[in-house]
Amino acid sequence: MAGAPARVTSGLKVQCGIAAPKIEIRDLSKVYKGRNGDTVALQNTDLTILQNEFVCVVGPSGCGKTTLLNIIGGLEASTSGSVKVDGVEVKGPGKERGVVFQQYALFPWKTVQKNVEFGLKLRGLSKQERKEKAEHYLELVGLKDFAHAYPKELSGGMKQRVAIARAYAVQPEVLLMDEPFGALDAQTRAQLQEELLKTWQKEKKTCFFITHDVEEAVILAQRVIIMSARPGRIKEIIDIDIPYPRDQSTKLDPRFISIKNEIWSKVYREYLEVTK
Numbered sequence: 001m002a003g004a005p006a007r008v009t010s011g012l013k014v015q016c017g018i019a020a021p022k023i024e025i026r027d028l029s030k031v032y033k034g035r036n037g038d039t040v041a042l043q044n045t046d047l048t049i050l051q052n053e054f055v056c057v058v059g060p061s062g063c064g065k066t067t068l069l070n071i072i073g074g075l076e077a078s079t080s081g082s083v084k085v086d087g088v089e090v091k092g093p094g095k096e097r098g099v100v101f102q103q104y105a106l107f108p109w110k111t112v113q114k115n116v117e118f119g120l121k122l123r124g125l126s127k128q129e130r131k132e133k134a135e136h137y138l139e140l141v142g143l144k145d146f147a148h149a150y151p152k153e154l155s156g157g158m159k160q161r162v163a164i165a166r167a168y169a170v171q172p173e174v175l176l177m178d179e180p181f182g183a184l185d186a187q188t189r190a191q192l193q194e195e196l197l198k199t200w201q202k203e204k205k206t207c208f209f210i211t212h213d214v215e216e217a218v219i220l221a222q223r224v225i226i227m228s229a230r231p232g233r234i235k236e237i238i239d240i241d242i243p244y245p246r247d248q249s250t251k252l253d254p255r256f257i258s259i260k261n262e263i264w265s266k267v268y269r270e271y272l273e274v275t276k
Contacts, residue, residue, distance in 0.1 A: 023049040028081035040231035056217035064232025098172030157188035229273035
């Protein structure tokens, strides 16, 4: 019913039904040592993310969102606590986890296709296998006709599609995305949101997506994780009980607007804590 509050859950039941845990975060803390004292980025964080689930994380700047993603990705070590993927503790980067950052990080001297093939080459695939996989994922993100172009010839949105295709091509089980659309204009951002959802529905990866944009979180996610002001903790978990497929017209739905406003008010309260 329009205007009804979003459901706050324990995180073990989502729209798609009961599924096995994919990522288990237990009592996770991260403290950065500095000349002016310690900074507690994360404190006693607990979260379970399910197989094939799409989760978005929102919260004020400095609340530890990126730190959490980096620890899941094995790019940083926690101070205490643990992260497990399929029951195995994360000790560093792994092929089952792919990362997409806000900056495209493409090799400017390689073509679009060769950029997508890069991770496949590291994994020892043959030239033909690399070509076939790159073509498949470039077609999936709508860039098949730009396979032989160079990054300097692409728009920002196209570069980000290449980065997404490259991450998908190595077929990670978990896709970690740190504000991948944050630097794009509104129209390109909306287009890539829809394309990402279509790709996720076809490929069924587990997606952990960080954003500052509450509207983006609600259009993409099955659950939205609200993080508190520093020290970062899981403040609230909200089910987005809006059926897929979703597109930009979904944003006009009264239910969408109600959930977005509810989450925004909670995030804003955390922002006010930061600015006190």
